[in-house]
Amino acid sequence: MRDTKAVITSYGEFSKWLISLKELSNEEWIKPIAEGKWSVREMISHFMNWDNYIIATVVPLVKDGEPFGFPEFESFNKLASSYATSGISKDDLLDEVILTRNHLVQVLKDMPEEVITKSLPVGGHTHCPHTGEPYSLIYIIQEFIEHDLHHKRQLQGVLK
Structure with a gap:
């Protein structure tokens, strides 16, 4: 059982790093991280x-004990890119x-432990195929922490 x-807390600490990005120049902010890839601003969005x-x-479905899924990634991510630009x-x-x-983070903190840790199907699957x-919801938040760290490492590599 994970420590919810x-x-x-770890999910919220990402904001500290985000604040540091205010120091970026406009050139760094709009520069793609690689050819054909997103810019810093698109990734932040x-x-x-x-x-x-x-x-x-997700939160309303979890509160109702309902399974949830995720939108089609490509079109969903294009929304973030469009907003950033x-x-x-x-x-x-x-x-x-x-x-x-x-x-x-506050919404998650306010949720009862038994709700945030309750097993629910995600995208029709009850268990993660990689970890079993x-x-x-707390498992998904942990996955998003890894997702955020992946993108943070990408950005740090470009911004050095």
Whole structure:
């Protein structure tokens, strides 16, 4: 059984790193991380897009004891890219991403332990095919921590 408080705290600590991105130049902010890849701003918007999805779709289903799934990734991720390139300023986007992450962390903290750890099917599957662990909201949050860290490492590699 995972320590839900530690997982939620870890998820929230990502905001500290996001704040540091306010120091980026505009050139760094809009530069793709590699040819044909997203820019820093698009990747940052991507984090918020997923947090909003968890808040608006996943949490209500979990609270009702209902299974959940995820949208088709490519079109969903394009929404994040479009928002990032819509003209929103670097500081405004970062503020919005941080506010959204902090809101999600508070939502998770307010959920009863038995709800956040309850096993539920995700995308029609009861267990993760890679680990064999049963799916639950806290398991998915742990997966998103890994997802965030993957993208953070990509960005750090480019921003050095």
